[in-house]
Amino acid sequence: MNGLKWTYEVDGSDFTRAGEASSNVKKNLRKLGVSPEVIRKVSIALYEGEINMVIHANGGKIDVEMTPEKIDMVLADTGKGIPDIEQAMQEGWSTAPDEVRSLGFGAGMGLPNMKKYSDEMRIESTVGVGTTVYMTVYIK
Amino acid sequence: MQEFFHSVTLDRDKCMGCINCIKRCPTEAIRVRNKKAYIIKERCIDCGECIRVCPHHAKRAIYDSLDVVNQFEYVIALPAPSFMAQFNNLEDVDIVLNALLDFGFHEVYEVAKAAEIVSAATRILMKEGNLPRPVISSACPAVTRLIRVRFPGLIDHILPLLAPVEVAARISKREAAKKTGLPPEKIGTVFISPCPAKVTATKMPLGTEKSAVDAVIAVSEIYPKLVSVMKDTAAHPMQPLTEAGKIGLSWGSSSGECSGILNDNYLAADGIENVIRVLEDLEDEKFRDVDFIELNACSGGCVGGVLNVENPYVAKTKLYRIRKHLPVSLNHIDAVSSEMMWDTPLEYVPVLKLDEDVWTAMEKMAKVDEICATLEGLDCGSCGAPSCRALAEDVVRGLASADDCIFRYKSNITHLLDDLHKLENYIPAPFRPETGEEEKKEE
Structure with a gap:
């Protein structure tokens, strides 16, 4: 066995379902006996990513791969892309529309939190094509 | 083990x-x-x-029988706040408290009084600011146990204070020993409980080694007996006994404990499914700006306990009515005594884990997924497990067989019938009629 893989389609039209992937991964990690601290990091990073995909990119696809050493997460969307990644990484920077802000989201903490809770993070984005975020959390 | x-x-x-x-x-x-x-x-x-x-x-x-009243030399009744909401047209809590004395208890110590002390202690601890926010209430034992097995990341957030009934038992026993001169083992503290989780909480406490509550009796069992005693109680002069205010009684229903924080930045959820949803969100840090979280496993809070007699929503209304003219709180403390604090830390009990070793657990999970894919996915429960996935996990844990699934069982029978049918139509060579093929081969 190489590792466990989980794939989730994120529905961009349904806010109430955002968080399903992170909650499912969390449930699995708990059953696998992964430490509470790692579970916390993975589920927060993943949830922020899921919300981002719903707000900015009309959904996308999440691939999670786990080995006993680490958990790799790849969040890929075909949204409008990020023109200036450095700016997007700043705390408080947000391009979320008003209706999303009125739900309590869009505080500009999504990407910074993903960076904070993952051990490694890399963003690839092309305007007009989409964004892919690679995150890794180490188990040991 | x-x-x-x-x-x-x-x-x-x-x-x-x-x-x-x-x-x-x-x-x-x-x-x-x-x-x-x-x-x-x-x-x-x-x-x-x-x-x-x-x-x-x-x-x-399981709870203790009413006979426990006769098993101690001096018996103290600890009625839950929600108990006061079980009676019709009750205007004065003192009638219930006096009736408990007429019933045979030597003393009554309201859990509502201890609840006010716990509220005061919570305010002090929260002001000191050393507790990770949000602080989660430790009062509902089913919730504390749920967090212990399912939400390890939140254990640090649980308020390290004993539940009001435990505080009530400790204080009342200490004071009674002083007053009567009896050794503590001859003094019995008896909780009148709305819920079974409290029975477990006294037999196998969390947060402390040994509970000071000696026995737990069910509201539903003492209620009819007490109602008949109450008629006589109301006829004779009564002692003024109650020492609990609005906050103490409010603990009997959902958001009551929150009201004792005297800070409106709180969240209260009740009903086990809602509690789980809040805990899931809390674990993902979906809300960061709440100071205090009160969670009750029963809908409506303690009034919703399964050992109560009154409809929880009617009981809630009754509780509001009784507390209406009471002072806010009758119990104040300057400092939190160690008597009220947990002395044993809560530890994560990973009962859902598939294996001790992560690698083996991963292999087992892959196997669970594999078995799951072969099941119908109806979650019908006929196999005796709550869902197809739960059955698959039981199989991997060695506790069940995938053939316990009745759909799979039926398809096994269908295959068997097919095989039988094939066998039925198969004619072994000695009986097989000639087809002419054999002669052709010989030529």
Whole structure:
């Protein structure tokens, strides 16, 4: 066995379902006996990513791969892309529309939190094509 | 191996082996085996949902009999705040408290009074600011047990204070020993409880080694007896006994404990499913700006306990009515005494883990996925497990067979019939009529 893989389609039209992937991964990690601290990091990073995909990119696809050493997460969307990644990484920077802000989201903490809770993070984005975020959390 | 005591148990004669309770259990702790429900002890959190949902009344709570009153030289009644909401037209809590003395208790110490002390202690601890926010209430034992097995990341957030009933038992026993000169073992503290989780909380406490509560009796059992005593109680002059205010009584229903924080930045959720949703969100840090979280496993809070007699929503209204003219709080403290604090830390009990070793656990999970894919996915419960996934996990844990699935069983029979049919139509060579093929070959 190489590792466990989980794939989730994120529905961009349904806010109430955002968080399903992170909650499912969390449930699995708990059953696998992964430490509470790692579970916390993975589920927060993943949830922020899921919300981002719903707000900015009309959904996308999440691939999670786990080995006993680490958990790799790849969040890929075909949204409008990020023109200036450095700016997007700043705390408080947000391009979320008003209706999303009125739900309590869009505080500009999504990407910074993903960076904070993952051990490694890399963003690839092309305007007009989409964004892919690679995150890794180490188990040991 | 840890010994498990549970107050939720099964009446084997009444159990029909149906699937109502297995579907309802929040920790997937029940299976049907040999036509009877079976509780996996390590997983049970004593929330009482199975007692509530069982149409055959086969799930029972274990509690002490009313005879405990005669087993001690000096007996103290500890009535829960929600107990006061069980009576019709009750205007004065003192009638209930005096009736408890007429019933045979030597003294009454209201849990509502201890609740006010716990509220005051919570305010002090929160002001000191050393507790991770949000602070989660430790009062509902089913919730504390749920967090212990399912939400390890939140254990640090639990308020390290003992529940009001424990505080009531400790204070009243200490004071009674001083007053009567009796040794503590001759003094009995008896909690009048709305819920089975509190029975477990006294037999196997969390946060402390030994509970000061000596016995737990059910509201439903003492209620009819007390009502008949109350008629006489109301006829004679009564002692003024109550020492609890609005905050103390409010603890009997959901958001009551929050009201004692005297800070409106709180969240209160009740009903086990809602509690789980809040805990999931909390674990993902979906809300960061709340100071205090009160969670009750029962809908409506303690008034919703399965050992109560009154409809929870009617009881809530009654509670509001009784407390209406009471002072806000009658109990104040300057400092939090060690008597009220946890002395044993809460530890994560990973009962849902597939294996000790991560690598083996991963292999097992892959196997679970594989088995799951072969099942119908109807989650019908006929195999005795609450869902197809739960069955697949049981198979991997070695506790069940995938053939326990009745759909799979049926398809096995269909295959068997097909094979039989083939065998039936097969004619062995000695009896097989000639087809002419054989002669052609010889030529």
